[in-house]
Amino acid sequence: MTTRTFAALGAALLLSTAAGHAAELVVYHGWSSPAEVAALNILKSGLEAKGDTWTDLAIPHDSGASVSLVNLVTGGNPPNVFMESNPGVYRDLMSQGLSLDLTPWYNDNGILAHLPDSIQKVIAVDGKIVKVPTALHIDGMVYYNLAVAQDAGVDPHGWADLDAMFADFDKIKAKGYIPLAIGGQQWQVGYLLHALTAAVAGPEIYSGVYGTDPTIETLDSAEFRASLEMLRKFQQNTDEGSVNRDWNVTTNMVITGKALMQIHGDWMKGEWYAAGKKPGVDFGCVNIPGTKALSVTVDAWGLLGGQPEDKTAGELDFASVVLDPSIQADFALAKGSTPVRLDAPAEKLDDCSKEVLGALGDVHKQVPNPHNTADEDWRTAIDIVSFNYWSDPNMTTDAAIEELKEQFDTILG
Amino acid sequence: MSVADVSLRRAGEVPVERAPRFPRKPKGISGRSIAIIVFLTICAAFFCVPLYIIITTSFKTMEQVREGAIFSLPAPFTLDAWWSAWDTACSGIRCDGLKVGFWNSMAILFPSLILSIALSSVTGYALALWNVRWANTFLFVLFICAFVPFQIIMIPLIILSSGLKVYGTIWGIAIVHAVLAMPFLTLVFRNYYKGIPQEIMSAAMMDSGSFWRVFVEIILPMSGNILIVVLILQITSIWNDFLLGLTFGGLGTQPMSVVLANVVITTTGEAAYNENMAAALLTAIPPLFIYFVLGKFFVQGITAGAIKG
Numbered sequence: 001m002t003t004r005t006f007a008a009l010g011a012a013l014l015l016s017t018a019a020g021h022a023a024e025l026v027v028y029h030g031w032s033s034p035a036e037v038a039a040l041n042i043l044k045s046g047l048e049a050k051g052d053t054w055t056d057l058a059i060p061h062d063s064g065a066s067v068s069l070v071n072l073v074t075g076g077n078p079p080n081v082f083m084e085s086n087p088g089v090y091r092d093l094m095s096q097g098l099s100l101d102l103t104p105w106y107n108d109n110g111i112l113a114h115l116p117d118s119i120q121k122v123i124a125v126d127g128k129i130v131k132v133p134t135a136l137h138i139d140g141m142v143y144y145n146l147a148v149a150q151d152a153g154v155d156p157h158g159w160a161d162l163d164a165m166f167a168d169f170d171k172i173k174a175k176g177y178i179p180l181a182i183g184g185q186q187w188q189v190g191y192l193l194h195a196l197t198a199a200v201a202g203p204e205i206y207s208g209v210y211g212t213d214p215t216i217e218t219l220d221s222a223e224f225r226a227s228l229e230m231l232r233k234f235q236q237n238t239d240e241g242s243v244n245r246d247w248n249v250t251t252n253m254v255i256t257g258k259a260l261m262q263i264h265g266d267w268m269k270g271e272w273y274a275a276g277k278k279p280g281v282d283f284g285c286v287n288i289p290g291t292k293a294l295s296v297t298v299d300a301w302g303l304l305g306g307q308p309e310d311k312t313a314g315e316l317d318f319a320s321v322v323l324d325p326s327i328q329a330d331f332a333l334a335k336g337s338t339p340v341r342l343d344a345p346a347e348k349l350d351d352c353s354k355e356v357l358g359a360l361g362d363v364h365k366q367v368p369n370p371h372n373t374a375d376e377d378w379r380t381a382i383d384i385v386s387f388n389y390w391s392d393p394n395m396t397t398d399a400a401i402e403e404l405k406e407q408f409d410t411i412l413g
Numbered sequence: 414m415s416v417a418d419v420s421l422r423r424a425g426e427v428p429v430e431r432a433p434r435f436p437r438k439p440k441g442i443s444g445r446s447i448a449i450i451v452f453l454t455i456c457a458a459f460f461c462v463p464l465y466i467i468i469t470t471s472f473k474t475m476e477q478v479r480e481g482a483i484f485s486l487p488a489p490f491t492l493d494a495w496w497s498a499w500d501t502a503c504s505g506i507r508c509d510g511l512k513v514g515f516w517n518s519m520a521i522l523f524p525s526l527i528l529s530i531a532l533s534s535v536t537g538y539a540l541a542l543w544n545v546r547w548a549n550t551f552l553f554v555l556f557i558c559a560f561v562p563f564q565i566i567m568i569p570l571i572i573l574s575s576g577l578k579v580y581g582t583i584w585g586i587a588i589v590h591a592v593l594a595m596p597f598l599t600l601v602f603r604n605y606y607k608g609i610p611q612e613i614m615s616a617a618m619m620d621s622g623s624f625w626r627v628f629v630e631i632i633l634p635m636s637g638n639i640l641i642v643v644l645i646l647q648i649t650s651i652w653n654d655f656l657l658g659l660t661f662g663g664l665g666t667q668p669m670s671v672v673l674a675n676v677v678i679t680t681t682g683e684a685a686y687n688e689n690m691a692a693a694l695l696t697a698i699p700p701l702f703i704y705f706v707l708g709k710f711f712v713q714g715i716t717a718g719a720i721k722g
Contacts, residue, residue: 027663029505032675033682037503044506057664058505059671071660075571075580137681248684267681270484274683275479313568 021345023314025052028069028079030060035270039135039335046321052314056222073098080311081318083134085303087238087374090125093305100305102129103317111323114341118296118366122373123221131300132319135337138356139295139369140195143268144261145254148177149284151261160288162200162230169237170265172260181259182238183245189390190383191265192234195295197227197286198367202292214378216408219401228389228397234263235390263288265297269336285352287359294359297369298340435520445455454582471495478686480643498695502688504667504675506608511695514672518652521668525585525651529594530643533684534636536595537602538628540595542614552603557597567660581663591659596644616715617688649700671697 007135015120031040044054057066057079066089072078078098084090093099105403106112106129115133123131152172159165172179182192191411198206201223208218218224230388242250251271253259253303262268279285287294301322303315320326328339329348338353346354360366370379385407391401467525471494472477472487500510507513540548570589571580578586609632658668667675673696677689704711 022625030503030680031682032503033684036679036682039510040506054506055508055664056505058507058660058675059658060675068659071567071571072663074568077575127653147655172685246684248686249481252481255482256479256481265681270683272682273687275475312564386454 012312022051022053023080024055024315025081025314025318025342026055026057026079027318028057028059028072028082030083031124032058032060033270035273035335039331039337040282042327042334043131043134043318043321044329045282046324046327047318050317050321052317055390078304080304080307080315082302082304083299085122085230085298085300085369086376087125087372088376090130090302093302094126094128095366096129096306097306099128099130100303100307100312100315102132102303102319105319109320109323114325114343115365116296116340116342116360118294118360118368119298122368123300131298131302131342133298133300134322135299135332135335136340136356136360137297138195138266138287138297139191139297139335140199140263140288140291141266141352141356142261142263142288143251143254143266143269144284144286145257145259146280146282146284148172148254148257148260152177154260156261156284156286156289159289162233162288165217165289166233168238169283177257178239178246179261180234180237180239181250181253181262182242183247183250183264184238184242184385184390185244185246185284186387188247188264189231189387190379192263192307193227193231193386195213195232195263195380197224198293199288199291200227200230203364203367203381206293206295206367209382210367210374210379212373214374214408214412216405216413219404225397225401228386228400231386231390232285232397235393257401264336266352266356267336269350273336279351285334285355293365293367294356295369296360296365298372299337321336375409376413378408381411414659421476427457467690467694470687471694473611474689489709490659494685494691495695497685498676498688498692502692510668511545511672511676511692514667514669514696517662517666517672518658518669519585521658521666522588522648522651524583525590525655526647527549527645528587529591529598529647532591533595533598534602534633534640535628536599537604538632539624540599541603541606542627542632543624549553551586552600555596555599559600562654563593567656571660579662581666583666585661586657586666586668589657590654594647594650598647601643602636602639605636609635634667639708641713643705645711646704652717662721687707 014342029040031037047054066086069079069082069084069089070092073093073096090099100381103124104261115123116136119133119136123129123133124412125131134232140172142156149156152168152175154168154172156165159168182188194206194210197209201221205218205227208215208221209224210332211403247262247264247268248271249261250259250264251268252275253261255272255275255277265286269279269285272279277283301318304311307315322331323341325339325341325344326348328341331337332339332353333341333348334342338356338360340358344357346357370382382404385403388403389395389397405409438645466483469487470483472490472492474487474489474491474493477485477488498510499512501508502510504513539545540552569593574580574585574589577585577586577588613631614627617631621627621630652668653670654668655674657669658666661672661676662668662671669673673692676692
């Protein structure tokens, strides 16, 4: 830490001659829960060590359309740094000359070599790198209660595929536990489907549905059909209270030992930590059994372009704080996420992050979250159709695929 | 419009209360009254059950909330969630609780109230009691404007207010509140002042004839009832407003409703349900308080003029 401070001081001294270089940055984000705030404070102190100041602007509404950010830009009051994944927003900013092309900065600092493949794909929009990735989450992971697993005599690490998992369900039910707790909300089901598509159908089919250039033929493929059928199997195995249940409440069912496990995004870890539980002691985590690929969510920052030199220098300070390997590890530990850098110091990581980073070393086993790549209307349409399919047990897979194809024609045809 | 409906209904009740009392025959319990009681009980439960859950949850510990029995009573009973909601809950990286938003809301409330009431009462007065050219056309335009949803003109308003250099300030919010409330409030004031006898105006014209003197010395002192009505309408709508505060608030001027949303809404973060419930209740207290204290005057004001047929 002291060497880092010295290095920062030295850098600050060097730079202070070049420019005034004490930029006040308005930082726009959507985080407010204790773990998220703890993580942000790590970035804030890193930024302040460089002589810049952090002015906070928090609006936690994940509307997908980034209305508040757009409003700020329209009002001539855009923040310097903003948490945003949607590529459409970056395209809008580019057209207004407010986007900062970070490609040279990434190349000069040799950062790309240390980022997993799926992250390299999502930080660029139309060929230019515009995002600074800060946290990595896996959209579908199995988090389970170790005590329940032991009592029921099952080992989630031993399941070779999802069928093996379902085969154990009777054993778990016999002990009086709910095998699988799932929150039946539209967005949760949508996340489950794309995580299952990555797991069951693999990366090619996944990008044919959720990628930048989806094709209607993919919707007809046997692999995608298998993913939908797997979704149906999940739906048939939900518990009674699943309808419209928050993922947090669902996680609490696993924490309190009513259910064995939950399959959802690995931000579940935050709720376990908030309850004072430890990985490896109270809970275990494992990727979806037999998964062909992991769907990766990247929370990323954008930097405002077309600014005076000192602001731009401050914004780049921010980027270098976010992508510092050691800060990455501290940040991930505080938030319950996984570092975006493969070279983050391993001794700081918990078991779950190690499992994730281990899997992400393989470039063929990862796909980006559709929020980062897919057309927003198309992504929403998939969510709606898959949730109708989920909610109506009589709807056939054929009908769901037909409906998806109709939507595809309307939106992208 | 719903407020007007309620007040109309209330207005209808008042004459009955004032009518001479006739002894009524005691009614026996009929099938009809049982049906009504059952229906009303169901209606009451519809609102009370969620409220019960909100209140009990706010006094529970997170350990108890995790157990998932939402109808159970708090054990142990604790005020911790209320304190943390007020004092330490995080809105962004600032963890000073809802009190920040409370004071911001107060700071927004007073300029917005003064500005909106001043603007619309003077306009209403001019339209009702003076010969203004195109008065009816103007009134018609205002009437139409009352039906334009804010969302349609949000972006133009942002551009206008940033042109006026008030975007992102408390005055920005106050001005937008005043402008958006103007159509409806002007109509309320105009209708109320229309009821003032022509003789009073004629006498006032003989005495002074000044637009402002008549307004300040004669009309305003007669406006007590309607001012209370408008005050209650405006306080509740400004306090409960979310979108204006969010859109025009900017840095450090976010009202309580926005801070509440910041505390409560989370997508991938952990949720402290007890704190969330306490925060929601805290935010609801001020308008409730206003209704309890001024509610009586509200009915009086409505019936004294204004919307009364």
